[in-house]
Amino acid sequence: MAREFDVAVVGGGLVGGAIAYGLARLGRRTALLDEGDIAYRASRGNFGLVWVQGKGLGLAPYGNWTQRAARLAPELARSLLQETGIDVSLEQPGGLHVCLSEAEMDSRVATLTRLVEQPGFERYAFEVLDRAALAARLPGIGPGVVGATYCALDGHVNPLRLLRALHAAFVKLGGEYLPLHKAQRIERRNGRFVVSAGTGEIGAAQVVLTAGLGNAVLGPPLGLRAMVRPQRGQVIVLERVRRFLAYPMATIRQTDEGTVLIGDSQDESGFNESLSTSISATQAERALRIFPGLRDARVNRTWAALRVMSPDGFPIYEQSASHPGAFLVTCHSGVTLAGAHAFDLAPRIVAGELGADMKPFSAERLNVQKAA
Amino acid sequence: MNLASSCDVAVVGAGAAGLAAATECARCGLATVVFDEQQAAGGQIYRAITTTPLKDRTVLGVDYWHGEGLVGEFARAGATHVPGSTVWAVTRSDDGFEIGVSHDGVARLVQAKQVILATGALERPFPIPGWTLPGVMTAGAAQLLLKTSGLVPEGRVVLAGTGPLLFLVAAQLARVGGRIDCLLDTTPRGQWRSAAAHAVDFLRSPYFAKGLSILRDARRAARIVGRVQQLEALGTDSLQRVRFVAGGRSEELPADLLLLHQGVVPNINLSNAIGCEHRWDDAQLAFVPVVDGWGASSVAGVTIAGDGAGIAGARAAEARGRLAGLHAAHALGKLEAAARDRAAAAAQAELARFTRGRAFVDAMYRPAEALRIPSGETIVCRCEEITAQQVIDTVKLGCTGPNQMKSFLRCGMGPCQGRLCGLTVTELIARERNVPPGEVGHYRLRFPVKPITLGELAALPQTEEAVKAVVRIGKAH
Amino acid sequence: MFRRLPDGQATVPVTIDGRPFTARAGDSVAATLFAAGVSACRTTPVSGAARGPFCMMGVCFDCLVTIDGRPNQQGCLVAVADGMRIERQSGARIAADTPLGQS
Numbered sequence: 001m002a003r004e005f006d007v008a009v010v011g012g013g014l015v016g017g018a019i020a021y022g023l024a025r026l027g028r029r030t031a032l033l034d035e036g037d038i039a040y041r042a043s044r045g046n047f048g049l050v051w052v053q054g055k056g057l058g059l060a061p062y063g064n065w066t067q068r069a070a071r072l073a074p075e076l077a078r079s080l081l082q083e084t085g086i087d088v089s090l091e092q093p094g095g096l097h098v099c100l101s102e103a104e105m106d107s108r109v110a111t112l113t114r115l116v117e118q119p120g121f122e123r124y125a126f127e128v129l130d131r132a133a134l135a136a137r138l139p140g141i142g143p144g145v146v147g148a149t150y151c152a153l154d155g156h157v158n159p160l161r162l163l164r165a166l167h168a169a170f171v172k173l174g175g176e177y178l179p180l181h182k183a184q185r186i187e188r189r190n191g192r193f194v195v196s197a198g199t200g201e202i203g204a205a206q207v208v209l210t211a212g213l214g215n216a217v218l219g220p221p222l223g224l225r226a227m228v229r230p231q232r233g234q235v236i237v238l239e240r241v242r243r244f245l246a247y248p249m250a251t252i253r254q255t256d257e258g259t260v261l262i263g264d265s266q267d268e269s270g271f272n273e274s275l276s277t278s279i280s281a282t283q284a285e286r287a288l289r290i291f292p293g294l295r296d297a298r299v300n301r302t303w304a305a306l307r308v309m310s311p312d313g314f315p316i317y318e319q320s321a322s323h324p325g326a327f328l329v330t331c332h333s334g335v336t337l338a339g340a341h342a343f344d345l346a347p348r349i350v351a352g353e354l355g356a357d358m359k360p361f362s363a364e365r366l367n368v369q370k371a372a
Numbered sequence: 373m374n375l376a377s378s379c380d381v382a383v384v385g386a387g388a389a390g391l392a393a394a395t396e397c398a399r400c401g402l403a404t405v406v407f408d409e410q411q412a413a414g415g416q417i418y419r420a421i422t423t424t425p426l427k428d429r430t431v432l433g434v435d436y437w438h439g440e441g442l443v444g445e446f447a448r449a450g451a452t453h454v455p456g457s458t459v460w461a462v463t464r465s466d467d468g469f470e471i472g473v474s475h476d477g478v479a480r481l482v483q484a485k486q487v488i489l490a491t492g493a494l495e496r497p498f499p500i501p502g503w504t505l506p507g508v509m510t511a512g513a514a515q516l517l518l519k520t521s522g523l524v525p526e527g528r529v530v531l532a533g534t535g536p537l538l539f540l541v542a543a544q545l546a547r548v549g550g551r552i553d554c555l556l557d558t559t560p561r562g563q564w565r566s567a568a569a570h571a572v573d574f575l576r577s578p579y580f581a582k583g584l585s586i587l588r589d590a591r592r593a594a595r596i597v598g599r600v601q602q603l604e605a606l607g608t609d610s611l612q613r614v615r616f617v618a619g620g621r622s623e624e625l626p627a628d629l630l631l632l633h634q635g636v637v638p639n640i641n642l643s644n645a646i647g648c649e650h651r652w653d654d655a656q657l658a659f660v661p662v663v664d665g666w667g668a669s670s671v672a673g674v675t676i677a678g679d680g681a682g683i684a685g686a687r688a689a690e691a692r693g694r695l696a697g698l699h700a701a702h703a704l705g706k707l708e709a710a711a712r713d714r715a716a717a718a719a720q721a722e723l724a725r726f727t728r729g730r731a732f733v734d735a736m737y738r739p740a741e742a743l744r745i746p747s748g749e750t751i752v753c754r755c756e757e758i759t760a761q762q763v764i765d766t767v768k769l770g771c772t773g774p775n776q777m778k779s780f781l782r783c784g785m786g787p788c789q790g791r792l793c794g795l796t797v798t799e800l801i802a803r804e805r806n807v808p809p810g811e812v813g814h815y816r817l818r819f820p821v822k823p824i825t826l827g828e829l830a831a832l833p834q835t836e837e838a839v840k841a842v843v844r845i846g847k848a849h
Numbered sequence: 850m851f852r853r854l855p856d857g858q859a860t861v862p863v864t865i866d867g868r869p870f871t872a873r874a875g876d877s878v879a880a881t882l883f884a885a886g887v888s889a890c891r892t893t894p895v896s897g898a899a900r901g902p903f904c905m906m907g908v909c910f911d912c913l914v915t916i917d918g919r920p921n922q923q924g925c926l927v928a929v930a931d932g933m934r935i936e937r938q939s940g941a942r943i944a945a946d947t948p949l950g951q952s
Contacts, residue, residue, distance in 0.1 A: 037773020177770040240894040240941035267841035278838035284830035293945035298823035425856035506889035506901035513905035521880040522854035787910040
C-alpha cells in the first residue's frame with residue numbers, strides 16, 4: 001500500500017533539499033527520500049562557496065543561472081533563518097581566485113575575459129589585482145603570490161548548516177523526510193509514479209531525481225539520461241583560527257566558526273573516496289604559499305568526496321518526454337545554486353514545465369557534443 | 373632521529389601488546405620499527421616503568437612491575453623504537469603500506485610490508501553534568517600523574533564510577549598516603565546476579581585474588597558509597613562540589629578533584645580509518661575490530677593486538693602481541709606454519725589464562741546506562757561543546773546515524789576526532805531510534821587520525837598526478 | 850590539588866605565564882602545571898569555557914597550551930626543558946604574520 005504525495009524528491013542532499021524546500025513553500029505535499037548514514041553523499045563534501053566567477057565558459061546560460069542563484073542567496077538565507085532560527089552564515093563580500101605564477105595569472109585573466117565576452121552572457125565586472133593590490137586587502141599574503149582575480153558577486157556559506165536548515169524548514173512546512181529510503185526502482189503505474197524504497201512504496205504525481213550518482217541508475221527507466229560520473233575532490237580542514245580572512249578564495253576559506261578549509265582538487269579515480277596523501281600535500285603547500293602564517297595550524301581532518309560530474313561539467317535539468325512529470329536534476333554546485341533551485345526551479349516543476357530558457361541545460365546538448 | 377624510510381613490520385604503540393609483538397618480529401629477523409607517542413616505552417598500563425619516581429614496588433604493585441621485564445626484553449631484541457612519534461595515517465602502497473608519522477615536528481612517510489596496530493585502550497566517556505570543569509579528570513589521569521611524576525592528589529578528593537581500575541587507583545593512592553574523601557560506586561544494584569554466570573571462571577582466574585586485595589586496600593582508604601545512580605560536578609570556572617544520588621537520597625560534597633572512571637574501551641580510530649571491519653560488542657559496550665585468533669583484521673597485512681582489539685588487560689595484551697608478531701613473521705616468510713604454531717602455544721595458553729574471568733569483570737562492572745547516555749544540557753562532544761539534547765533533537769529531525777549527526781552538529785569534528793564522544797553519540801542515537809548500537813554504527817574516521825600541522829603536510833612528496841589534480845591552469849573553475 | 854612525593858630528581862627551570870617555576874626533569878608540561886597548582890590551562894574557542902587536562906594520555910586535547918610561542922601543544926605529551934616558556938591560552942590560535950582581530 002503506497003503512501004501518496006504530490007511530489008517525490010529522490011535524494012536528500014543540497015540539490016534535493018533545496019528543491020523540496022521550494023516545493024513545500026509552494027504548498028505541494030512533498031516526500032524527500034534519503035539513504036542511511038553511510039552513503040556517497042556529495043553534500044557532506046561541500047566546500048561552501050557561493051561562487052560566480054569563472055562559471056559558464058562554454059555555456060553562457062550557466063553563467064547567467066549562477067548569477068541568478070547568487071542574487072537569490074540572501075533571500076534563501078533570510079527565509080531559512082525566519083523559518084528555522086538557523087543562521088546559515090551567508091557572506092557575499094566578493095571572492096578571490098589567487099594565482100601563484102605569471103602563467104596562472106595570464107591564463108586566469110584570459111579565461112575570464114573570454115567568459116564574459118560570450119554571446120548571451122550577462123556581463124559582470126571583475127578586477128585583476130596585482131600582488132600589491134592584493135596585499136593591501138589581505139595582509140599576511142605570502143611572497144609567492146603573484147595576484148588574483150576578484151569578483152564582487154562571490155561569497156560563501158556554511159554548507160552543512162545550509163543542508164540542515166533546508167531539511168528543518170522542509171519538515172516545518174509539512175514536508176515528509178524519509179531517511180533509510182534508498183530508491184531501488186521507480187516506475188509509472190496507473191498514471192502516477194511509484195518509488196520502491198526502504199521497505200515499501202511511495203506514490204507521487206511527480207518525481208524529481210536528485211540522487212547524485214544514483215541518478216544514472218534511476219533515470220533511464222523514466223526516459224531521463226543522467227550521464228554522470230564521480231570526480232574526487234579532497235579538502236583539508238584546519239582547527240579554529242582567530243579571524244584573519246575576510247574574503248572567500250577559490251581554494252581557501254575561513255568559516256564562520258573560525259575553521260579554515262583548503263581545497264580543492266579534481267581527479268578521476270572512479271568510486272574512490274580514499275584519501276591521497278600526495279594531493280593533500282600539494283594542496284597544503286599551495287595554501288602555505290598563499291598564507292605562510294598557517295604553517296603551525298593543525299590539520300584536524302581531511303576528507304575526500306565524490307562530485308557528481310556531467311560530461312561537460314555543467315548542470316543537467318531535464319524533463320522526461322516519455323514519462324511526463326518526471327524530472328532529473330544534477331549539478332556539482334549544489335551550494336551556489338541552492339537559491340535558484342528553491343525559488344526558481346521549484347515553481348517550474350510545479351508548473352510541470354521547465355521552460356524554453358532551461359533547454360540549454362537538457363541532456364540533449366551532450367548528444368550534440370558527442371556528435372560534434 | 374634518523375628514521376629509515378622502510379621496514380618489514382611497523383608496530384604502532386609501545387604498550388604491552390606492541391612491545392611483545394615487536395620482540396617476536398625482531399627475534400625472527402624482521403626489520404621492526406615501533407612508533408609511540410610517549411617519551412618512553414610502556415604504553416599506559418606500564419607508563420613510566422623505566423622512569424617512575426615510585427621506587428617502592430608495593431605502591432604500584434606487582435602487576436605493574438611485570439612490565440619491567442617486558443620492556444627489557446624488547447630493548448634487547450633488536451627492534452627500533454621511535455618515542456615521541458605520532459602515526460597519523462596508514463595507507464596501502466605497492467609493497468604493503470605507507471605510514472604517515474610525525475616526529476619532532478616533521479612528517480615522514482615510512483614504507484612497511486606489515487602493520488601491527490597496538491593502540492591500546494582509552495577510558496570510556498563519562499558524560500555527567502559538569503564533566504568538562506577543570507578539577508574533573510579520569511581516574512587513569514590521576515594514576516598517570518602518580519606513576520610519571522609522583523604527584524598525589526590532595527585537598528577534597530572524590531572518586532566516582534565503577535570497574536577494577538577505579539578501585540586500583542584508590543588503593544594505590546592510599547598506599548602513598550593520599551587522602552580520598554569518598555569513593556562513589558556507580559556499579560548498578562544487583563549486577564552481581566548477571567555476573568554470577570561467569571563467577572566460576574572468575575574464581576579460577578588470576579583476577580580473583582588480585583581483586584580481593586585491591587578492594588580491601590580501597591575500602592581502607594575511603595568512605596565508599598554504593599549504588600550511586602546520579603552524579604554531577606558543580607562549580608563556576610572549576611570544580612567546587614559533587615552532587616550525587618544514592619539509595620534515593622541526594623547529597624553534596626565539597627570537592628577540589630573528581631576522578632571519574634567507568635571502564636576502558638578500545639582505541640579504534642586508526643583501525644577505523646584504515647577501513648578495518650568493526651563490530652559492536654555488547655558485553656563490552658564498545659566497537660571492537662573484527663580479528664581472527666592471530667589478530668589479523670579484515671585488511672590484509674594489518675594485524676591488531678592488545679586492548680585495541682578488545683579489552684582483556686595487560687597480560688592478555690602481551691600474549692596477543694606475541695601471536696600478532698608470530699603471524700607477521702609467518703606472513704613475511706620468516707617462520708613456517710608449524711614453527712609458528714609451536715612458538716605460539718605458550719602465548720595461547722597465557723591468553724586463555726588471562727582472558728578467563730574477563731566475562732565476569734565485564735558483567736560485574738557494566739556501567740549504568742544513565743551514566744553512559746546523558747540527557748539535557750550535559751555536554752556530549754567536549755571539543756565542539758554539543759549537548760545531549762542537541763543530538764536527541766537532531767535524531768527527531770530524521771538523522772539516523774553518527775556520520776550524518778557529525779555533519780549536522782559538528783560533533784566529532786574536533787581534534788579528539790570522536791575519541792571522547794563517539795560511543796556516547798552512537799548509544800544516544802540508538803536509544804532514540806530504538807535500534808541496537810551495532811546498527812547505528814560509529815563515526816567514520818579519516819586520516820590524519822591525530823592532528824599534524826599544515827606545514828608538515830606541505831613538506832610531504834607531491835606526485836605529478838597530485839599536482840595535476842590541484843593546479844588547473846586553463847580550467848575556468 | 851596535588852602534592853609531590855620527593856624523589857631527588859633533577860630540576861628544570863621553566864616559566865608559567867611569565868612567572869618562574871622549578872619543574873621536575875622528565876615531567877610533562879601538563880604535570881608541571883598541576884604541580885604548580887594550575888588546573889585550568891586554556892579557554893575553549895567555541896564558548897570560552899575554562900578547561901584543564903582530562904586524560905593525561907593524549908586523547909582528550911583539553912591540555913592544550915602554548916609552549917615557546919607555539920600554541921595548541923598537547924601539554925601531556927611534551928616534556929619540560931630548560932627555559933621552556935609555558936603559557937595558558939585563550940580561544941582560537943592566531944594565524945602568524947596576520948594582524949590580530951581582523952574581521
